[in-house]
Amino acid sequence: MGVLVTLSHLSKTFDSGLQALANVDLQIGDGEFVSLVGPSGCGKSTALRLIAGLTKPTAGTISFPAGKPEMGFVFQEPTLMPWATALSNARLPLDLKGVARGEANGRARAALEETGLRGFEAAYPRELSGGMKMRVSIARAFVGRPKLLLMDEPFAALDEMTRAELNDDFLKLWKAAGLTVVFVTHSVAEAAYLSTRVAVMSPRPGRIVADIALGRAPTPDPSRRFSPELAADARRISDALHGAMKAAA
Amino acid sequence: MKELAKIFVPLLLGVAVFGLWQFLVRRYQVPVYVLPAPGDIAQAFVDNFAALMAAAATTLKIVAIAFLLALASGVLLAVLFSLSRVVELALYPYAVILQVTPVVAIAPLIVIWVHYERIELALLILAWIVAFFPILANTTIGLRSADRNLIDLLRLYGAGRFGILWRVQLPGALPYLLGAMKVSGGLALIGTIVAEFAAGTGNDTGIGWTIIEAGRNLHIATMFAALALLAAMGIAIFFALSALEWLLLRRWHESALAAQG
Numbered sequence: 001m002g003v004l005v006t007l008s009h010l011s012k013t014f015d016s017g018l019q020a021l022a023n024v025d026l027q028i029g030d031g032e033f034v035s036l037v038g039p040s041g042c043g044k045s046t047a048l049r050l051i052a053g054l055t056k057p058t059a060g061t062i063s064f065p066a067g068k069p070e071m072g073f074v075f076q077e078p079t080l081m082p083w084a085t086a087l088s089n090a091r092l093p094l095d096l097k098g099v100a101r102g103e104a105n106g107r108a109r110a111a112l113e114e115t116g117l118r119g120f121e122a123a124y125p126r127e128l129s130g131g132m133k134m135r136v137s138i139a140r141a142f143v144g145r146p147k148l149l150l151m152d153e154p155f156a157a158l159d160e161m162t163r164a165e166l167n168d169d170f171l172k173l174w175k176a177a178g179l180t181v182v183f184v185t186h187s188v189a190e191a192a193y194l195s196t197r198v199a200v201m202s203p204r205p206g207r208i209v210a211d212i213a214l215g216r217a218p219t220p221d222p223s224r225r226f227s228p229e230l231a232a233d234a235r236r237i238s239d240a241l242h243g244a245m246k247a248a249a
Numbered sequence: 250m251k252e253l254a255k256i257f258v259p260l261l262l263g264v265a266v267f268g269l270w271q272f273l274v275r276r277y278q279v280p281v282y283v284l285p286a287p288g289d290i291a292q293a294f295v296d297n298f299a300a301l302m303a304a305a306a307t308t309l310k311i312v313a314i315a316f317l318l319a320l321a322s323g324v325l326l327a328v329l330f331s332l333s334r335v336v337e338l339a340l341y342p343y344a345v346i347l348q349v350t351p352v353v354a355i356a357p358l359i360v361i362w363v364h365y366e367r368i369e370l371a372l373l374i375l376a377w378i379v380a381f382f383p384i385l386a387n388t389t390i391g392l393r394s395a396d397r398n399l400i401d402l403l404r405l406y407g408a409g410r411f412g413i414l415w416r417v418q419l420p421g422a423l424p425y426l427l428g429a430m431k432v433s434g435g436l437a438l439i440g441t442i443v444a445e446f447a448a449g450t451g452n453d454t455g456i457g458w459t460i461i462e463a464g465r466n467l468h469i470a471t472m473f474a475a476l477a478l479l480a481a482m483g484i485a486i487f488f489a490l491s492a493l494e495w496l497l498l499r500r501w502h503e504s505a506l507a508a509q510g
């Protein structure tokens with residue numbers, strides 16, 4: 001398994017003097033589903049933005065051994081253009097790459113269908129429910145066939161049922177697309193259900209304090225949510241998290 | 250039912266007021282040079298129809314050009330502001346100064362500068378000054394209120410400064426701009442009329458001048474007719490711009506949603 005991204009000795013201090021990340025080391029392999037969990041404000045979003053190249057590190061490096069991959073980003077909010085239809089929203093990355101309109105429309109339509117939004121191509125965001133908007137956002141992230149998908153608490157604003165549903169639908173997409181995912185979440189259970197690996201961060205300034213390989217391929221199987229294995233995994237993640245918080249206090 | 254009431258209740262009130270007005274003026278034989286009855290005003294309107302229409306057309310032309318200039322320059326400057334903080338820092342204070350100085354006070358100066366023979370140009374400049382600022386201020390805010398995450402997303406997908414402007418900032422500023430246009434359309438009309446009054450010369454043939462002249466000659470009924478026409482123009486501008494707003498926003502913006510109930 002090749003390495004896709006390597007963060008080494010990564011630190012980020014903002015202009016305000018606030019240090020968000022201190023010496024983060026993390027390697028993400030091709031095809032992994034890595035969850036980042038950590039207390040609020042520990043720099044998870046900052047880490048994602050660094051990987052995406054949206055801000056620059058103060059120290060350390062981010063390297064892509066196999067070349068910079070095509071990336072997608074999903075935020076906690078759907079972050080759609082309210083003046084554009086679901087189809088135009090999903091098409092955005094292709095439009096920016098200059099893909100011809102006809103082809104772009106076809107691919108965006110396919111991406112919407114994959115996320116379960118067939119028939120809603122012409123709908124405007126305000127005509128969609130929260131879960132459907134998130135699906136458009138995911139379709140948009142998938143449409144350019146990225147190699148690496150960065151997700152910042154994408155399902156946190158949804159109710160539990162919608163969230164579970166989207167978890168499963170997303171796992172199917174992940175498997176089918178052979179994608180690598182870095183997934184920020186506050187939910188230990190969600191991390192345990194979705195990931196192949198969980199990186200636990202300390203309170204600010206954030207460091208990786210535990211790197212837990214879950215040693216299995218996550219499957220979209222709701223019955224798994226209440227399995228003893230998953231409970232054990234959640235327990236390990238939770239213990240590491242509380243250990244980190246206690247150490248900082 | 251509610252929709253009908255919205256039209257008929259004010260209409261009914263109007264008819265009642267005009268009826269009472271007509272009745273009282275006739276009953277107490279108020280001289281026509283003090284307060285003409287609605288009938289007299291209608292008569293004056295018919296008698297001076299051609300002149301009034303010509304004056305309205307002159308004024309409307311200036312209003313339209315001033316408004317379009319204000320729209321273009323306001324949006325352009327707002328875009329420049331959003332592209333360059335330095336330009337904004339340098340120019341914004343002057344835009345504010347232009348805005349807070351009463352147009353009546355600048356009018357004589359502008360009229361002198363462009364000469365009396367070109368009074369229409371003076372009116373145009375003055376109306377533009379009044380109409381310009383709301384467009385600039387609102388568009389500037391609109392361009393700045395774009396969703397930061399959406400902008401980051403565009404950057405991630407390789408969009409440049411202009412791509413972001415075109416795809417996210419300008420569409421996002423549209424509701425702000427359309428709101429400002431409703432204000433500016435009315436202001437352009439007010440600015441033109443005020444400028445006509447301030448210029449106070451016979452070279453001009455706009456509706457403002459019609460009012461001044463009718464006043465000087467004590468043709469009060471004509472004055473009222475011109476006033477009514479002026480009000481009608483203001484209302485027409487407002488409705489036209491509201492319709493444009495509705496057309497452009499109805500599918501996606503919350504303000505249009507609220508209107509639909």
Ligand SMILES: Nc1ncnc2c1ncn2[C@@H]1O[C@H](COP(=O)(O)OP(=O)(O)OP(=O)(O)O)[C@@H](O)[C@H]1O
Pocket residue numbers: 014015016018019020038039040041042043044045046047204
């Ligand atoms: N642009 C910025 N300028 C200054 N400080 C910032 C900036 N962005 C984030 N921070 C600060 O850096 C710290 C880490 O922020 P970040 O958003 O990465 O945390 P997080 O782990 O994602 O938190 P949460 O779980 O609440 O989303 C916070 O204290 C935040 O206030």
Ligand SMILES: [Mg+2]
Pocket residue numbers: 044045046152
């Ligand atoms: Mg965050």
